[in-house]
Amino acid sequence: MSLDLQNAQLLSVTVIFALFACAELVMGHFFPSTASAEDNRLDVAVGVTFPVISGTVFATSKMLCAWLFPDMRDAWANWPWWQMVLVLLLADDLTQYWWHRLSHTSVMWPLHRAHHSAAYMSVRVVYRNNAFYYALMPGLWFSGALLYLGFGWVFVGYSVVKLAVIIGAHSAVRWDQWLYRYHALRPVAWVLERTISTPATHFAHHALTQDDGIGHYMGNYGNLLFLWDVLFGTARITRQYPPAYGLKDDQRHGPERWYHQMFFPIFRSRRAETVLGHDKHIPID
Template sequence: MQQQQVQGLAIIALFGGFAAVELLRRRFFSPHATREDNRLDLVMGLLLPLFIVPAIILLCNLLGQWLFPDAQNQLADWPIWLMIVALLLSDDLTQYWWHRLSHTSWMWPFHRAHHAAAYMGVRVVYRNNFFYYLFMPGLWASGIWLYLGFGWVYVSYAIVKMAVIIGAHSEARWDEKLYAIPALRPLMWLLERTISTPATHFAHHALSQKDGIGHYTGNYGNLLFFWDVLFGTAHITRQYPPAFGLPDDIRHGSEKWQVQVFYPLLKSSRAETVLSGTPVPPPEA
């Protein structure tokens, strides 16, 4: 079985497992989800894994064969630890900065869709603007590493990363019960400072950060929460925000799904919106 097939099946299994837990806990179908939300979640849930990522990998491969044909698989004999370090720095660290940059005014329109959901869950994981992913540096770096021979190491890395990211968005809240076990306190202290957890990532999606729980101006890490600790953007409370979403959506209603996905090719006519092309800053403290 080819590497991409193994990776795809593993990620589908991860999504399915967390979704099953959400269904059992009656948290998969949120009463806060609008028709536009449902369509946006579905479209980007298919576009990213079935079109954007394969297209980037294919293009990196074609460009590599054209410009650097002798370089294909030249790094296949690198030590595994070195490949992992390269992936963490070129993919996960750059994604931290890409995510952090997307909370500035000029990039906010391309990330707004991810925060517009007034709910959490596995369906939010891929929810973003089309161009947010198309130009994400880490995806292109991963395509280059694959061309150079990272193969199964990249597949393993991608599966672990997606397990953490899906778990951090899921209403399964896997960390909630673990916090209550006294014997696990040292482990959880270390874990929540190493990888993204539901508590830290839910805080990033909060409707407000005035209660001391929400923290949408930080907690940017995807696989490693350590980047937030390192760069001073971490906020750890072990609590979950009472509400999610964006204030302007509450006031004016959801944006059209196609505008959220394909801005700036499509623009909004709704009042008080960054998707009209008029500068509107992201939420601030």
């Protein structure tokens, strides 16, 4: 990605993130009382390292393409924008849906549990994952290849829209409440909540329990498009928000250390009942 593209993307995403963060500050939600010292350390560490990891993946993917397919640089640059967006939705967002869904199985859960260990919803949670979760994410590698092929400014526009949706879906602002509150807007809400991720549907994915008819952490996997959940039968839409978030094993034994969550399996936990240890495994509950 050229410097101009990087700057445009970074500036746009920073502004969107800052607007939601400021709104949370005004509402008193940016520093939640349920955040532990380990949460604070993890959120800061992720904020610092995610741009480095994603940038490295993009750069490495483009270098591999240049080595394997030197004659294909910018070969698709003249495609219509809508064709590029369609390819991005399939290569990035659909693959991320399945990556996210796989991450809720016992094999991948240790790389994703950090995203669910927060007992709060906030923009702070957006990128909160194990470092290897992103380093191995297929969508990031495919996106780097598409940048090599010439998707350029279309990728920037797509990524800004996607990140705006994802940031909004995690934010404590709960912007979708306005759509539910007014009868005239309910048809708009009906379409939106089946098309993109919203606070109500994504908060349900972060719920402490899914036994109350609201929580649905074994579903609602979509990032930009919630449509994938609708199509693949993993959607739950209630227009309600769970009363509690986080993980039950953290409630029983206290939070994992931030570096165990972020850098497993390099650093391993010795806590009782952990998936971040050497040989101890617990179900995703």
